[in-house]
Structures are given as C-alpha cells and as structure tokens.
Amino acid sequence: MSGPRSKLLLVGQRILHAVPALVGIVIITFLLTRALPGDPAAYFAGPTADAESIAQIRHNLGLDRSLPVQFVVYVRDLLHGDLGQSISTGQSVGHELMARLPASLELTLVALIVAIAIAVPLGILAATRPDSWVDHLCRFVVTLGVSLPTFFTGLALVYIFYYQLGWSPAPMGRLDILYASPAAITGFFTIDALLAGDFEIFKASVAQLVLPAVTLALFTLAPIARMTRASMLQVLASDFIRTARAAGLSRRKVLFTYAFGNAVLPVITTLGMVFSFVLGANVLVEKVFSWPGIGSFAVDALVSSDYAAVQGFVLTMAILFVALNLLVDVIYTLVDPRLSVPA
C-alpha cells in the first residue's frame, strides 16, 4: 500500500507522535525556569529598589501567584500565541525570536553546506580506499575538527584572519556598519539581498558569514564524513554494485550514480540530527562573532533568569527539532521507494 494518501497519513502520524514531547517540553521548561534561583522581580526593579517595589513588581509580573496558577496563565497565553515579554531585552519574546531565528538559521545552514561540501567528498574518498593512508588522513582531519571547542576555533580564526591578516571583515554581526540590512522577506540577508538585486549587500553578508560558518562547519565535519564513509562502504559491498561493476560500467558511474545515490539516505538522517545539534551548539559561536541569533539571546536570558525568554527559546527549538525530523522523514519516504507505510 503506497501513494500520496498513505504518505500523508504517515506524516500525520509523525506529527501526532511529536505532541507528547512538546507537552513535556512545555512542562519541563516551566519547572526548570522556576527552579532558577534568580528573582526576575529583583532584577526588573532596578538598581535602588527596596523590598516594597520588588514586591510590587513581583505582583505585576504575576510571580506572587502559586506555581500551578502561573502555569495555567502561561499555557493560556501560549495558546493565544503570546510568548510573553523578555525582561533582559525589553522586547516581546515572539518578536525577538522571529527577528533572531533567521540569523541563526542562515548561519547554521551555510555552515552545514560548507560542511557537506567538504565532508561528503572526504567520506567517499575514504570509503573507496578503506584502511589506506587516505582513509586515515581523512579520519584524522575530521576528528581534529570536532576536538576543539567552537569558541576557541572562532576566536583563533578572528585573530588570524581579521586581526593579523585583515582578510575578513570586522566580526560585528551580520552586516558591516556601512550597509543597511536588506528589506526582510526571508530574513536571510544573503537571499533577501539577491531578491532585492543588491549584490553589494549580498557580498557583504557572505563575507560576514564566512568565519562563523567555517567555525561551525569544522565542528560538523566528523559526523557527516563518518556517516558517508560507513554508508558508502556498505553500499559498495552490496550485490548490485558488484553486478554493476561486473557489467563493465565505469568506475565513476558506479561510484557516483549507483553507490552514492543509495548511500545518501543515512547521510540525510545524520544531517537532520547534525542540524538541530548545531543550531543548539552555535550559542557560543554567536557570542564570539556578535551574531544576533537566538543562541546568544538564550544564554543571556538564562543568566538573567528571564523566564519568558528561556521558555520561548526552548519551545522554538523543540518545534524546530520536531519539524526537522519530520522533514527528514518526508524526504526519506519520497526518496526511498522501498519504504512503505509501517504495519
């Protein structure tokens, strides 16, 4: 049984499956933020607040109510699409996340593209000559990349390519001060600039992306290269490849058309995992490059016990994670003819 209907059904099932996790996220995040020892009211009340004005603000923020009541209010607001107000930035959390998410996504996607462009060929190369020095070198290189903390790599790259050599633009966020950001359509500066036909800004935003993207990419080479290698090895050992080789097809055709085409599925699964991992891990890279993404927002929010901001961030990330897994599943079902609706 297959066809678009059943695939739709499969997608529906997957969405339903994600609901309990999201509910769990909402509850755990709520409890976690309330367990933070800081008092947002004391923070909010300003430098010379006395106990009275702190109590007043606690009341205004609704923090003097019991936890269950606070939770009900939170869920009710959530259902109305209201993520609350961030204390540390003074903006509504929804607005803040919408403004910052594209920055993080753009950085993560570019990093992933860079990583794929390097890691997949490395993986294939390693798989064609297993246990040779090429294989070992590939492994050495990608493992080295994952062995350094991202903030260290980032700062070192800034030092070399900006401070010493001056090749890279100033690490001041998504665009140099010289330029105004392009009209927001997708929120991705590179794409928006192209849509507006402004190559100057496109170039500038790409220039800003290079160092942070490379920093993140170095960190993601290893899982992609490993998975590519393993999955290529498996496919290369399979019968149909032997048949194809026996039939006298060229090595190149066998490798890229038949073998890689079949090896790509597990790589896609890995990419899904790596993407959400990187999106969560670019927290530190954003700090180093003054990148106005959601990661640096979350760190600041957590340190200042900014409940609404932390909750909004975690929820957004969780929804992204679920959506991403769904996307991977859908791609999987579309790409892989063998996969049918599970019993």
Add this chain to the structure above:
Amino acid sequence: MDRRTFLNAVVVSGAAGLLDVRGGAAAEDDTIVIAIGDTINSLDIQRSGSNRPAYQVAINAYDRLLAQGTVDDIYGTHSDYAKLRGELAESWDVAPDGLSVVFKLKPDAVFTDGTPVTADDVKWSFDRAVSIGGFPTQQFGIGKMTKPEQFSVIDPHTIKVTFPVGSKLSLPDFAVPLAIIYNSKVVKAHVTAADPWGAEYTHRNTAGSGAFHVERWDPGQQLVYIRNDHWKGGSVPAIRRAIIREIPSKSTRRALVERGDIHIDFDIGGKDAQELKASPKLKVASWPIVNVENVISLNVTFPPFQDRKVRQAVAWAVPYQQIFEQAAFGQGKAMFGAPGVPDSAVWPAAFPYKTDLDKAKALLAETAYKDGFTVPISIDLSTAEWSEPSALLVQESLGKIGITCTIDRIPGANWRTLALVQKKFPMIIDGFGGWLDTPDYYFFYTYTKGTLFNPAQYDNPEMAALVAKTMPMALNDPAYAPAVKRMIAIAIEDVPRIPLWQPALSSAMAKKVSGYESWFHRGVDARTLKLT
C-alpha cells in the same frame, strides 16, 4: 557620486566601516562608531526593567533641566559634581529657605518634532517620575520629591518645585540621567488605561529635546543616533550620526578598535586600559568614577565576622597591592595604605590598612577563631573580570592566617537576589557607587541597616545617628565635616567593608577622536565627540 560608486570607492580604499552611506558625499568625519559590551534594553530610562546600558539614551536623546559641569585634570575631561549648569533651564532660583526652586526654561528650546518645550512638559515629566514607581520614583524621593503637587506651572516657561524639607541632594537630583523632560503631547497620545504614563511607547520611541534622536534601534545589535540640529541644551554636536554597536566579546571589541574599524571601545577592562595606553594608534581615557569603591564586604551576621577583631584581621591580611596590580591593572585609585585615619571629609577615602600578616595573625589569635574557620567568597559572574582575580588573591592570603576560603561565582540575576536583597553571603567582593557624590549619601546606602547596598548587614547606632544627622545638612555646615570624619573613622574601626580600590571608567579610542568626556553615570555621552 551615487551610493554604489561611493561604496565601491570605500571598498577599494579599504576604509570600509566608518562612512556615512546615506550622506552621499564622503562624510567621514560626521559618523562615529562606538562599541559597547552590553545590550541596551529600552529607550526609556524610567521604565522598570531598563538596564544600565540603556541610560545613555536618556543622556543623548533627552535633556534635563540641569546638567553637571565638567572639569579637566590628569584624568581628562570628566563630570564635576560641584558644578551645575542649565540644560533646558536658562536660569534657576533657589528660595532662601531652600524649600523651593523656580526654573526658567530656555525660551527657544524645542523637541525634536519642532514643538516648544513648555513648563507643562516639565510638570508632566516630573509627575511621571514620582508616580511611575521603581527607580525614578526612588531617585526623586532622594531629592525630596515624592508628590505631583510639588511641581507647579507658573507660566509656559516657568516652573516651581517645592520641597517639604531642604536637602543638598535636591538640586543635583535634577541633573541625574533619569530626570528627563518628555514631550508630553506625544507621549500622552499613546497612553492607555493599563499604561497611564505611556511607558510602552517611550520604551520603543524617544520623545525628547536632546542633542540626538534615535534613528534606528535594532535591539541586541545597534542603536543609531542622528543629530538634532535645533538642540538648545548645549552646543550642537559636531558629529551627525553616532552608531552604538553591541559587541559582547571584549576581545573582539579590542581587535576592532585596534584595527580602526570602530572609533571608541567604551568601558574597557583594566588590563586593556593598561596595555592600550602604550599603543601608538590609540588613546585611552581612564577616570576613577566618583563615589564608587570596590570592596570586600564582611557579613556581620556570619558568626566569625560578628567579632570586629576577626574583620580587622581579614583587613590586615588582604594583599592590596597585588590586587590593585593584577585585578585592577593599576587603573583607578588605591584605597589602602593611608598613613593613618584620614583627617579630611573626602570620600572615598583610603583606609590605613595594608598587608601585614603578622598583625592579622595576632588579631585573630585574640579571638575565638584563632584556629581559623571556613568561609565562602561570593562574586558576581558579571564582574568576574576583576572580582575573580581579587578573590583568588584574597583566598590565597587568608589561607596563610588559617582562614580557608572557597570561591563561588554567582550568575547575574541570582546575584542581586542573594547578595543584595536577601544578603545571604558571608563574604562578597562587589562595588557600589552613588550618582550623588556626598559621603553621607554613600554611608546611608552602604552602612545603615536595611538598605539594599549593605550586604554586610552592618548596623551601628552611632553611624546611623550620624547618617541621619548629616543627610539634611548643607555641605558648608560647620558640623558636617567633623561628622563625616567620624563616620569614616567608624568605618575604618569596624571595617564591615574593606575598600580595595576606586575603579576607573576607561575607554580606548582612535587618535582622531576628541571631546570625549567621562561621566558619573558611566554611560556613553556622544554629544561632545568630534572626529578631527
């Protein structure tokens, strides 16, 4: 030259980053770029929750009736508490009994929308400050202003303020950053029942008469000021646009200023200040901030610290010079090693303590804690740059007299709650500063029971009586100076707070920047900056 060719020219010349793109011609000298490390979280200083970095908007985009004057000395140009000048006020007249003051507004002063600044705006703004709650209400209270009835409009350009009691802090209170005058017509148009003072509007928009108005605010990224050509609060700024860029990593900020991609790296650490002073490309302004001290605070409710001798023993065991060199990097003023109890009413005052481990051991031996004890030193994560090395050195030194310390780093929001509100920590390293620069004001906040900045929970009836006596006194009252000297003597004797140094506000800037001024409020003042 159109924008594209202009940009190409810029890119080719390699001077990217500093030019005004919308100005058309190469307007290099009228846009200044300043990097700060924190996030500006509001455009309204009076809104509850506005953070310290946000105060600069009140400086640059609003006016007050008065402003502090400035003075030039070895620390460069900085604010001078002893001088007041009119900002929106053309003149002011204090009644002989000190219970009222009449301000005459500058007749030609206008808000950035072109409407004149009137006494009604002033009244509305002051009514707002005393009614909105939180910080502004508190600060106005210090100046003895608590009720809207105290502000009365005499004519469109004259306003009278009355006080229930006279206080030397009243007049200076009109010059603090948050005593700003709003364009009341504009703000009132955005008032709602839930928000009677339009704080949601002023949070995102400015409505003032200041030297600049906010052209663009990308929260978490940058704030762009554009000059108000009709400013009457002072001489119109030489720069047309000021870009405040938020760069969280301090090493990135340093790289930017060293490479010339920003003009000013505002509020840098001691180490950078010390090192960049030697740079041929940069100059550094470093000014010990008035009425601020970094101190070790010993909680007198913690059993060992209940004994004054234990506190004194600690004060003799602190490695002051080493801390001043390795935590403050020699920036600011040392607050230790005075030859004796100071014979002047100047505050902050250096205490006569210096590092003398034998004396410390001897004092400790006279107490019940001669075998030592264990105490955690708590520091604020956000001040770790200087408080952590200080704590490390204190820990090492106290270990030599038998006091075992652990070091706890407390993240931002928890710090306020635990250290200042609940006063839970036995021993902290922290700083406190007051905008109003009189010793009694400092002692009130830090040495009297129940105030927020007394994490030592210090309580001494004589000190409390002296604070109560000096607060309403005029500075030139003959009884004032002796009382202050006595307070300083008690502070030295009881030593609940061990002063380490008076910290400096330091900024590094390109050689071509001039007109930089250091201010008591520790915010960026872009109004006087020039590029030459």
Add this chain to the structure above:
Amino acid sequence: MSAVTAARDSAIKRNWRHLVHVLGGNPLTLAAFSLLILLVLVAVLGPSLVPFSPFASNAAEALKPPSTTHWFGTDSVGRDVFSRVIVATRLDLLISVSAVALSFLGGCLIGSIAGFYGGWFDRISGRLIDTIMAFPLFVLAMGIVAALGNNVANVVYATAIVNLPFYARLARTEVMIRREAGFVMAARLSGNSGPRILATQVFPNILPPMMVQISLNLGWAILNAAGLSFIGLGVRPPAAEWGIMVAEGANNIVSGEWWLAIFPGLALMLAVFTFNLLGDGLRDLVDPQRRT
C-alpha cells in the same frame, strides 16, 4: 552453563585477536590507545610531577611568556600554566568519565528494561526520552547547572542527563534485537527469571556497541564542560580545568598572551581527539563488517 562460558571465553580470545589485528592495521587507533594510557598516567601522577603549585600566585611573574622556568608561561596572577594544564587532567577526566558513567548506567537500565519488557514502561520512558532529545542540549545543560547551582557535581549531572537518551535508545534497540535470540530462549527454558536473563545473558552482549558510544561521548563531555566554563558556569575557581583556562585565555589572544589559551586548548584537543579516535577504533573492533 559451561558451554556458554566456553563460548564466552573463545569470544574473548577472538576479540583479543581482533583487537591486535585492528591495532596492527590501524595506526591511528594504536596512537589513540597510547594517548589514552598517557592521559591516565598524567591524571594519576600529574599532581606529584608538576614543578609549581597550580594555585600559587606570583606577582612578579604574572603574564610571562613560555620560558625554561615556566614552560607554558604564566597567567594573570602569575600561576604556572604548565602545572595547571597537567593538574587539570585529573579533573577533566573525572568530569567526563563520571558524567558518561552516570548516563551509561541510567541509560542502560532504562533502555534495557524498556527493550526487554516493552509495555507501559517502554512507552513512558520513550516519551520522556523524546522530550529530552527535543531540547537544545547545550541550553538544557546550562539550565540544569544554573538551576541546581554552579559547581562541578552539577556539571556532571547535567552532562549525564543530556547524554542519557542516546544510551537509553541504543540499549533499547540492542536489547530488542536480542530479546528473541536463541541463547535468551535457551536461558528462559532452563528456568531463569527475566531480570537474571537480562543481567547475565543480554546485557553482556549489548556492551560492545555501548562502548563505542561511551568513548565518543567522553570527548563530547569534556567539550560540554568547556562550553559551560566559557559562559561562566561550572568549575569553581581556583581549580584548574582546561575548558575554563581556554575560555579565560581566549580573551587574551588579541592582547598577545596566546599561551594562556593555546596550551590548555591543545590538552583539551588531545583528550577529545583521543576519545574520538578510540571510539572509531572500537567501532571497527565491535562491528567488523562496517569495514570491508
């Protein structure tokens, strides 16, 4: 039973031969094994070998570049960076090993029970694990440390919780595969109870694939602790820990004191690198068919 023991003995012999074979044919894995031994030696003996106290400040010697006295230079209060890097080995290994051990134990327990018995426990634990996995992991770790308190023990717990789902999932899958296997059936027929079969028959068989996960995780745990240090959470000063040293030193790269970050960074890299290579090597050992 004796047949089973004999089979296990021969399996160990086979694995040993395989190990020797793999190490012989794989210089990187061999290097990783040697590095691991070195790391463990340094962790055990380090504190008694270092030339200076890792905590002693020295005003006259602050921020000095590497020299014959101070091989890795000194930090801002004059402490010897070399001594601190060496002494930090023990704490870093302790953090990663205990975090990974905790998540391994917890994950195995949950995963094995879920996989072996299925039913409501499987469903509930499955949902819980889905929930944890949907969290942005680093931020979850941050949140846990911030909420529980800023110290090493909580860094360990946070890292353990964040890693637990991977072990639970792996254990569940591996147990499910073997649940109906012949040797389990045989044990069941000979009257062994469920928990006993799980502990004595199934569990030893799922260990090898878990080992791979462990060694990859050890590296990640060190990086996680370093990341927490970078934002000021975790290890309490004056303890020496690579992550915090790199984090503090990284701010001094631009001002020219490169040695503060580079040396602990290299140590950190070496350790993570060792664990990662080891993980790869172990995978080859456990799963020979992955390599042709």
